[in-house]
Amino acid sequence: MAKKVAFLQGNEAAAQGALYAGCKFFAGYPITPSTEVAEVLSAELPKIGGKFIQMEDEIAAMAAVIGGSLAGSKALTATSGPGLSLKQELIGYACIAETPVVIVNVMRGGPSTGMPTGPSQSDVMSAKWGTHGDHPAICLVPASVQELFEETVRAFNLAEKYRTPVMVMPDEIVAHMRERIVFPEPGELEVIDRTAPSVPPEQYKPYDTKFGDVPPLAAFGSGYRFHVTGLNKMDDGFPTTKAAVVQAEEERQVRKVDANIDDIVKFEEYMLDDAEVAVVAFGSTSRSARFAVNEARKQGIKAGLFRIKTFWPFPEKQIKALSSKVKALITPEMNLGMCTVEVRRCAEGKAPVHGIFRVDGEPINPGQILDKIKEVK
Amino acid sequence: MDKKLPTIEIIEKYCKGCHICVEFCPTKVLEMKGFVASVKNLEACIKCMQCELRCPDFAIKVTA
Amino acid sequence: MAFDYDKYIRPGKLPHIWCPGCGHGIVMKGLIRAIDTLGLEKNNTAIVSGIGCASRLPGYLDFCTLHTAHGRAAAFATGVKMARPEMNVICVGGDGDGTAIGGNHFIHACRRNINMTYIVMNNNIYGMTGGQFSPCTPTGAKASTTPYGNPDPAFDVAKLAIGAGATFVARGTAYHATQIDKLIVEAVQHKGFSVVEILDDCPTTYGRRNKFKSVIEMMNRLKDIAVPVKAAEKMTPEQLQGKIITGVLFKEERPEYTAEYAKVIERAKGGK
Numbered sequence: 001m002a003k004k005v006a007f008l009q010g011n012e013a014a015a016q017g018a019l020y021a022g023c024k025f026f027a028g029y030p031i032t033p034s035t036e037v038a039e040v041l042s043a044e045l046p047k048i049g050g051k052f053i054q055m056e057d058e059i060a061a062m063a064a065v066i067g068g069s070l071a072g073s074k075a076l077t078a079t080s081g082p083g084l085s086l087k088q089e090l091i092g093y094a095c096i097a098e099t100p101v102v103i104v105n106v107m108r109g110g111p112s113t114g115m116p117t118g119p120s121q122s123d124v125m126s127a128k129w130g131t132h133g134d135h136p137a138i139c140l141v142p143a144s145v146q147e148l149f150e151e152t153v154r155a156f157n158l159a160e161k162y163r164t165p166v167m168v169m170p171d172e173i174v175a176h177m178r179e180r181i182v183f184p185e186p187g188e189l190e191v192i193d194r195t196a197p198s199v200p201p202e203q204y205k206p207y208d209t210k211f212g213d214v215p216p217l218a219a220f221g222s223g224y225r226f227h228v229t230g231l232n233k234m235d236d237g238f239p240t241t242k243a244a245v246v247q248a249e250e251e252r253q254v255r256k257v258d259a260n261i262d263d264i265v266k267f268e269e270y271m272l273d274d275a276e277v278a279v280v281a282f283g284s285t286s287r288s289a290r291f292a293v294n295e296a297r298k299q300g301i302k303a304g305l306f307r308i309k310t311f312w313p314f315p316e317k318q319i320k321a322l323s324s325k326v327k328a329l330i331t332p333e334m335n336l337g338m339c340t341v342e343v344r345r346c347a348e349g350k351a352p353v354h355g356i357f358r359v360d361g362e363p364i365n366p367g368q369i370l371d372k373i374k375e376v377k
Numbered sequence: 378m379d380k381k382l383p384t385i386e387i388i389e390k391y392c393k394g395c396h397i398c399v400e401f402c403p404t405k406v407l408e409m410k411g412f413v414a415s416v417k418n419l420e421a422c423i424k425c426m427q428c429e430l431r432c433p434d435f436a437i438k439v440t441a
Numbered sequence: 442m443a444f445d446y447d448k449y450i451r452p453g454k455l456p457h458i459w460c461p462g463c464g465h466g467i468v469m470k471g472l473i474r475a476i477d478t479l480g481l482e483k484n485n486t487a488i489v490s491g492i493g494c495a496s497r498l499p500g501y502l503d504f505c506t507l508h509t510a511h512g513r514a515a516a517f518a519t520g521v522k523m524a525r526p527e528m529n530v531i532c533v534g535g536d537g538d539g540t541a542i543g544g545n546h547f548i549h550a551c552r553r554n555i556n557m558t559y560i561v562m563n564n565n566i567y568g569m570t571g572g573q574f575s576p577c578t579p580t581g582a583k584a585s586t587t588p589y590g591n592p593d594p595a596f597d598v599a600k601l602a603i604g605a606g607a608t609f610v611a612r613g614t615a616y617h618a619t620q621i622d623k624l625i626v627e628a629v630q631h632k633g634f635s636v637v638e639i640l641d642d643c644p645t646t647y648g649r650r651n652k653f654k655s656v657i658e659m660m661n662r663l664k665d666i667a668v669p670v671k672a673a674e675k676m677t678p679e680q681l682q683g684k685i686i687t688g689v690l691f692k693e694e695r696p697e698y699t700a701e702y703a704k705v706i707e708r709a710k711g712g713k
Binding site: 400429432436 | 442443444446450455456457459460461462463464465466467470615618619644655656657660
Binding site: 068 | 451508513522524528545546549710
């Protein structure tokens with residue numbers, strides 16, 4: 001049977017991806033340019049017995065998805081820059097309480113209200129450094145409607161697998177563009193559910209490291225009673241200030257991601273085998289970059305593209321290797337150098353890193369990138 | 378009235394010495410001994426349970 | 442016969458963190474007695490709080506307990522209740538937590554009329570941070586941040602809840618211990634969002650600064666200012682000056698949120 005094909009908007013694909021992953025709960029607050037995610041799920045979730053709720057503010061929406069997840073539902077919220085700033089408080093809560101949730105954050109111009117309908121890629125640092133304290137961060141940056149669907153599924157998988165919040169961050173262009181999408185059949189993409197406890201309720205501890213760095217998570221109302229707090233906690237979930245326990249717990253939480261980088265980090269290498277100039281890009285900017293690389297090749301310039309699909313954890317190892325192979329790196333991005341800083345850090349001075357920055361609400365076009373390729377080749 | 382005396386158990390490690398039980402006992406059964414409550418006059422107890430009810434610290438159990 | 446509180450308290454968690462004479466322990470006992478009367482199943486009951494002295498309450502109780510972030514109890518609880526409407530959900534917290542930083546969540550939970558109970562332990566102060574004034578600190582009172590007396594007017598929590606749409610609103614005090622569980626029982630039995638405000642005392646950070654000589658004086662003040670609803674009906678506004686009315690202040694039947702959402706699901710499945 002032929003697969004279902006549709007002409008879909010990015011945000012709609014994110015919503016469909018969430019449903020494919022088994023999302024049963026959405027809480028949100030209206031914000032441009034992410035509202036279509038909420039709109040689709042307000043219609044689709046109740047059809048499958050799922051729940052949609054529009055909350056009183058961004059913080060409440062984040063709180064509700066954490067509550068819903070603790071009660072056993074795969075949960076999603078969607079927002080954009082100013083909303084992400086508000087949600088940071090409880091993103092930290094989800095990190096320390098180790099609660100799987102997915103946040104779709106559509107990147108618009110900022111700071112503050114900025115340019116609500118203009119695209120940007122300037123929330124990528126917020127995804128890692130936005131909430132206070134040390135914590136794990138996973139952030140996926142899809143570049144097409146198809147990928148937004150698939151990466152939303154993967155975001156749920158990573159959230160469930162590592163018991164941590166995961167962000168999917170399309171820029172406004174990817175979120176609002178319409179493209180052909182081929183829906184995967186049920187079972188075609190892997191769908192991961194959190195590990196349920198194997199011990200009886202009286203032996204259950206919500207952060208029992210006997211079961212590894214990602215302890216099983218029971219649901220409220222499933223026969224298991226336990227305590228959840230935003231304070232530093234012990235294996236039984238109760239607060240502690242014992243130095244050794246706090247240190248070990250903090251390190252374990254970060255290690256959940258750091259020790260699994262190869263499982264989490266995804267990227268695409270395009271024409272890099274013999275490349276002398278490598279463009280490192282993500283999201284819609286990577287589409288312009290691919291076009292520019294193709295044009296450069298036509299003109300005899302050995303250019304290639306390293307496309308970042310997982311922004312956090314950052315593909316350090318790959319960028320480091322790339323920087324010792326090429327003469328120069330180019331980092332086009334719709335912000336004033338956030339990815340560039342990371343690439344420069346990973347390059348360790350082995351190759352110069354040339355940024356192309358745009359924050360005027362216009363996409364970076366292939367011509368700009370091609371000009372830079374020619375300039376630095 | 379039942380002549381059998383009640384037992385008033387004071388869990389000293391819970392008692393924070395707030396005086397509430399002493400002050401609100403209508404028959405002055407309890408007193409403060411240092412920083413914790415203590416039974417002074419059990420015979421006067423009328424088993425009203427006010428001390429147990431009002432103790433904020435779960436430190437008093439009255440068994441009639 | 443002594444009431445067996447231990448049946449509901451997690452082993453090894455007492456003594457609690459509250460100061461000598463703090464009424465929070467009295468409220469917790471009232472809540473436990475209410476739960477016992479109602480026969481709520483431990484596995485099917487979530488107790489949710491925010492941050493502050495009062496919000497430490499859930500940690501002591503042997504239920505599904507969720508100690509959230511400052512002010513966010515009602516919002517987290519809404520998520521739990523939506524995901525599992527069959528669960529009993531009870532929020533607890535202080536006046537600053539619930540009506541300042543959590544004020545928006547509080548009023549919207551009232552408006553939605555989602556079936557849960559919110560217990561506000563109102564001691565008129567931010568205790569845990571050392572006694573700063575809250576939205577419930579009376580005008581003129583001293584707090585660590587109102588050294589010249591509080592210029593702010595105070596919220597009436599019960600009126601706020603009624604105005605926002607809560608369908609059951611009651612008020613008690615830490616002095617009137619036997620009334621606490623009765624009010625909570627009625628609140629939990631009510632189908633909709635119920636608010637129980639318990640006027641409480643903070644001897645350490647409020648009493649000390651406001652010329653209360655002892656815990657007993659604070660407790661006696663609660664006794665003196667409380668007027669039961671029935672008695673208040675016969676009193677003039679002048680006579681009610683400086684008093685607070687206690688008992689069930691408001692009750693109405695209105696569609697409950699999770700039940701309404703169940704209808705949304707039916708309509709969606711039916712394609713309407």
